[in-house]
Amino acid sequence: MDLATVESRAEPRAFSPKHDLPEEYRTGATRMLQFHANSEIMGAYLEKPFIRQSPSLDRKLAFSAKVQDEIGHGQLLYRAAEALGVKTREQMLDELANGEGKFLNCFHYEMTDWWETPMIAFFVDGAAMKRQATLKNSSWEPYAHAMDKICFEEGFHIKHGEDVLRELATGSKREQKLLQEAFEEWWPRILQFFGPTDDQSTHHDFMAKVGLKTASNDELRQAFLNSYVPKAEKYGLEIPDEPRIHYDEDAGGYVLEEDDLDWEEFFAITKNDYEPGLNQIDTRAAAQEAVEWVRTSLDASDSPAAAAAGGD
Amino acid sequence: MRYEVFRQDKPGAYHTHCGDVHAPDREMALLFAQIQHGRRMQTNSLWVVPKEEIGEVDTDEAAFGGTTDKAYRWATTYNVDASFAEEIEASEREQAAEERKRGSDD
Numbered sequence A: 001m002d003l004a005t006v007e008s009r010a011e012p013r014a015f016s017p018k019h020d021l022p023e024e025y026r027t028g029a030t031r032m033l034q035f036h037a038n039s040e041i042m043g044a045y046l047e048k049p050f051i052r053q054s055p056s057l058d059r060k061l062a063f064s065a066k067v068q069d070e071i072g073h074g075q076l077l078y079r080a081a082e083a084l085g086v087k088t089r090e091q092m093l094d095e096l097a098n099g100e101g102k103f104l105n106c107f108h109y110e111m112t113d114w115w116e117t118p119m120i121a122f123f124v125d126g127a128a129m130k131r132q133a134t135l136k137n138s139s140w141e142p143y144a145h146a147m148d149k150i151c152f153e154e155g156f157h158i159k160h161g162e163d164v165l166r167e168l169a170t171g172s173k174r175e176q177k178l179l180q181e182a183f184e185e186w187w188p189r190i191l192q193f194f195g196p197t198d199d200q201s202t203h204h205d206f207m208a209k210v211g212l213k214t215a216s217n218d219e220l221r222q223a224f225l226n227s228y229v230p231k232a233e234k235y236g237l238e239i240p241d242e243p244r245i246h247y248d249e250d251a252g253g254y255v256l257e258e259d260d261l262d263w264e265e266f267f268a269i270t271k272n273d274y275e276p277g278l279n280q281i282d283t284r285a286a287a288q289e290a291v292e293w294v295r296t297s298l299d300a301s302d303s304p305a306a307a308a309a310g311g312d
Numbered sequence B: 001m002r003y004e005v006f007r008q009d010k011p012g013a014y015h016t017h018c019g020d021v022h023a024p025d026r027e028m029a030l031l032f033a034q035i036q037h038g039r040r041m042q043t044n045s046l047w048v049v050p051k052e053e054i055g056e057v058d059t060d061e062a063a064f065g066g067t068t069d070k071a072y073r074w075a076t077t078y079n080v081d082a083s084f085a086e087e088i089e090a091s092e093r094e095q096a097a098e099e100r101k102r103g104s105d106d
């Protein structure tokens, strides 16, 4: 299939591994899926400490289930990426460990305190869901199928995240103050989740033409603000004065002054050059190395597991 | 030899199990599958798989989803309003439907 044919047939779920797809499509889809899969994994590592640190057994259980889900999302997406025949899962995991693999800006920051958790579990997962719901219409069928399962599970993540937010927002004065501080710290990062405005985003046109993306950054950011600003306000969170946002009837919702955001930091992050974030990458790399023996023993032809499975 | 047949009704949809055929080889199995399973129901593609290639684990051997109360991992457990975003509402709806199928023990 040549590129023109791909463009003319780029319906939702149109292409599967049985199709002979051009290089540009396969590398574009791989880049997108690898980024998405990496982000699931890095997000899970950010929340993992709260399986211990959460203040109650219920919260610990919920975070344990959520982290398992996120790792599962990563695995599903690596499979959908592998099916394109460009990179293997091992390659992608190694690239994530050695700092080549790219992932979402928000997961480059540290999260240390309980009152920060709704920033990820409610706002970032919520932003991700805005995008993921549109990816159910991706032209790469394995991507869309992965989205069916992921979107099914995410309802729990976001409602649980909101439940934590509600608890803190209606808690003690101290909790409310710490929550507000966490919000002020994370809010600009959350606004950058969708990246810069479309005309500054390099890959968008191609990805839209071949049906890998069905909504633009701007549309998604707009939809996110419309849903989540009222939620923040409902819980008494004060939207910081900067970056400026205002409600604009004609634009159909909230409009963001993009220049108020720190794009220098954002672009350093997208290249994995943001110094404080390297710790996130290295921590996961160390974990991958620590369980290397499990992978090796499963792969080894003479291992008991392989023998039991009739491996050769 | 027995082959299990999975039908996909339109491009991009899931292949779901719809029956089996007996055939001496894969080529004949593909032909029989077309006639038996792809003739009346709308069909875009069929997967035909030798029975012995399919692994199975069922509720006799496995406790799918565990045996303890896992209410904490269902959207319906959390008493916050999901209607502010249609994609969250949709996810909650799917989970509620699934929960009903499973009974309320998980």
Ligand SMILES: [Fe+2]
Binding pocket: A040, A069, A070, A073, A150
């Ligand atoms: Fe996820």
Ligand SMILES: [Fe+2]
Binding pocket: A070, A125, A154, A157
């Ligand atoms: Fe999630």
